[in-house]
Amino acid sequence: MIGRHRHLLGLEAFERDEIVAILQCAASMKEVLRRPLKKVPTLRGKGVVNLFFEASTRTRTSFETAAKILSADAVNWTAAASSLKKGETLLDTVRNIEAMRPDVLVIRHPAAGAPKFVADRVGCSVVSAGDGAHEHPSQGLLDLYTLAEHFSGVLRKGGIPDFGSIEGRTVVVVGDVTHSRVARSDLFGLTRLGARVRFCGPPTMIPPGVKELGASVFHGLREALKGADAVVMLRIQHERIGDPLIPGTREYSRFWGLDERKVQEWLGASCAILHPGPINRGVELSSEVADGVNSVILEQVENGVAVRMAILYLLAGGAQEPPAEGRTDSPAVARTRSANT
Amino acid sequence: MMEAIVMDTDGIARALKRMAREIEERVPAGELGIVGIRRGGVHLAQRLQEKLTEATRGEVPLGTLDIALYRDDLSEHSSAPVVGPTDIRFPVSGRVIVLVDDVIYTGRTVRAALDELVDFGRPRRVLLAVLVDRGGRELPIAPDVIGVRLEVPEGEQVEVRLVEAGAARDLVILKPRGQA
Numbered sequence: 001m002i003g004r005h006r007h008l009l010g011l012e013a014f015e016r017d018e019i020v021a022i023l024q025c026a027a028s029m030k031e032v033l034r035r036p037l038k039k040v041p042t043l044r045g046k047g048v049v050n051l052f053f054e055a056s057t058r059t060r061t062s063f064e065t066a067a068k069i070l071s072a073d074a075v076n077w078t079a080a081a082s083s084l085k086k087g088e089t090l091l092d093t094v095r096n097i098e099a100m101r102p103d104v105l106v107i108r109h110p111a112a113g114a115p116k117f118v119a120d121r122v123g124c125s126v127v128s129a130g131d132g133a134h135e136h137p138s139q140g141l142l143d144l145y146t147l148a149e150h151f152s153g154v155l156r157k158g159g160i161p162d163f164g165s166i167e168g169r170t171v172v173v174v175g176d177v178t179h180s181r182v183a184r185s186d187l188f189g190l191t192r193l194g195a196r197v198r199f200c201g202p203p204t205m206i207p208p209g210v211k212e213l214g215a216s217v218f219h220g221l222r223e224a225l226k227g228a229d230a231v232v233m234l235r236i237q238h239e240r241i242g243d244p245l246i247p248g249t250r251e252y253s254r255f256w257g258l259d260e261r262k263v264q265e266w267l268g269a270s271c272a273i274l275h276p277g278p279i280n281r282g283v284e285l286s287s288e289v290a291d292g293v294n295s296v297i298l299e300q301v302e303n304g305v306a307v308r309m310a311i312l313y314l315l316a317g318g319a320q321e322p323p324a325e326g327r328t329d330s331p332a333v334a335r336t337r338s339a340n341t
Numbered sequence: 342m343m344e345a346i347v348m349d350t351d352g353i354a355r356a357l358k359r360m361a362r363e364i365e366e367r368v369p370a371g372e373l374g375i376v377g378i379r380r381g382g383v384h385l386a387q388r389l390q391e392k393l394t395e396a397t398r399g400e401v402p403l404g405t406l407d408i409a410l411y412r413d414d415l416s417e418h419s420s421a422p423v424v425g426p427t428d429i430r431f432p433v434s435g436r437v438i439v440l441v442d443d444v445i446y447t448g449r450t451v452r453a454a455l456d457e458l459v460d461f462g463r464p465r466r467v468l469l470a471v472l473v474d475r476g477g478r479e480l481p482i483a484p485d486v487i488g489v490r491l492e493v494p495e496g497e498q499v500e501v502r503l504v505e506a507g508a509a510r511d512l513v514i515l516k517p518r519g520q521a
Contacts, residue, residue, distance in 0.1 A: 025423075025424050027426065028407065028409075028410075028424040028425060028426050028427070029424070031426055031427055031428070032410070032427075035460065035461065036461070036462070037460045037461070039460070040410040040411065040457075040460070041410070041411060041456070042409075042410040042411070042412075070410075160426060313410075313424070317422075
């Protein structure tokens, strides 16, 4: 359990304390990553299924690595190789996987809300690894962890970050906010921890209603970066280029991309640059900036494993209470009950 | 039942002094490493390390183990135990490691600590030092260096209170189980 939650479907429903509990656990997990022998027996005999209906190497590998370091058995189920091509529904796929009795189901799906749909119908814990343009909670958490390391001065030095250090900071999220689940998870996580969030991008890439969620909106990168403590550069999705509402890559990079000159002139010396990956070099970030001193992109990847270890540990570690409603006759539910006695 | 004091501030100081001397006699200087088991053993380990550093005139390395990731009772808890940091920054291989805890009871904590310790390397030898041995072992594990031995019935609990952990003064008390 993470606080009151049996699943991690998004950060919107999480309170500050619940988010900090995950991050604190991740700090202990990060120590395990630095050991000569990177394996602990904690989740021995627990099953984690990575169910991916959308291409992803980074996130899937990160969850898989996290599960393996904790000694859980990780299995990958990818849409390309599955019976979806043969016409199986999402619910049937999930019921088949559930019959194999996993303890945690990690789901990525192109449709927003798919992990919630599954969570309401299974006995195991469900973690969203990104659903449509809804949320990508583990990415939001690893961004918070990396920012806390940066703000408390322990980045690349080791040591436990102070998660209170995010409070009062200004973080700019630049790019296609409309289609970005990362932007939404970042927004919820950052505002919960007391940061100010600015969204910046072409008007066609900023959805209506974000001000009500607590973000301020900028269309010019220069003003958006004024006084910023960190900037998250979103990936421009290639599949959206050619969309008449979206500028071409050259235009985008000129107005909303970061190169060495803009970093020198517009960014404070201590401003961190984050990117959820994979980078389009020369579009959102020039190569010098992606590999420069302000970039914390590879730290994000390392912290991603620690954060996902914490998520799996908290959700699979303790015995789970059965869901209040739903299919109480499902084998997975019956099994979690008996584990409690 | 009221709380009963079984060891006062002076008693704890004397016990730790004797324990440090015993460790010093059993282990050649320069081969020693002290590791406290979180959370009860951490401050005691630090006190022993200070005494040993003074006695052997060489810095004795100090570390901390958190056994949450090595527990054998994960599925019996309604929620996962809070994981704290493990911090061992010196090579464990070839050294004599003194594991330190405040109280030994069932021995399960020490079992977990041993499993975790060997993941850091292959110590030449491991000694177990505890301030209180209250009996009641469930595993074949025995302490080597002991502050005090008590026969404590199952319904009672030994609590070590130290100033480093916020207590007004150092005390070892006996009280009914489950009382905050």
